[in-house]
Amino acid sequence: MRPTGEGGTETQAKDLCLRLLTDRARSRAELSDRLAKKGYSADIAERVLDRLTEVGLVNDADFAQQWVHSRHTYAGKGKRALALELRRKGIGQEDATEALAQIDSEDERARATELVAKKLRTVSTDDRDRAVRRLVSMLARRGFPQGMAFEVVKEQLDRAGAETDGLFDET
Incomplete structure (x- = not known):
């Protein structure tokens, strides 16, 4: 039923997009990439995506807002990591x-504090240098600023009773 040399009809392309959108919200670029991988012509993909945008099923601004909220809240991602993820999603x-503006520095710091407090339950503080490296690295991988990471780790180690005097001396 597919025309020779093309991925399929406009209806088939629309059906594919709708199936993809039932799993989770997706950016226009993600859907466009998926249609291209399936062999749909650029013309068909453009028409389908324009129609889905017109009816409100594809909206990159809404997608970005949802993505940032979800990934910050549930995956513990910092703004830097989220910005990179959004770029990869074609936003x-x-x-x-605009989406990243919903996370202010206090929100980011609070989330970093939660992550460190949770991780401290499984990290030995006997070797404080190693504990600091592991905790700061964990926050860095999640996209939190380095300065904030060190401050949060120091506070949480102090709170946990670990000795951190001299560890963060300015040089």
Whole structure:
């Protein structure tokens, strides 16, 4: 039923997009990439995506807002990591900036504190240098600023009773 040399009809492309959107919200770029991988022509993909955008099923600004909220809240991602994820999802700079604005520095710090407190339950503080490296590295991988990571780790180690005097001396 597929025309020779093409991925399929406009209806088939629309059906594929709708199936993908039932799993989770997706950016226009993600759907476009998926249609291209399935062999749909650029013309068909553009028409289908324009129609889905017109009816509100594809909205990059809404997607970015949802993505940032979800990944910050449930995956513990910092703004830097989220910005990179949004770029990989094909979200424009304006939509990404607006979505990332919902996380202020206090929110980011609070989430970093939660993550460190949780991780401290499984990290030995006997070797404080190693504990600091592991905790700061964990926050760095999640996209939290280095300065904030060190501050949060120091506070949480102090709170946990670990001796951190001299560890963060300015040089």
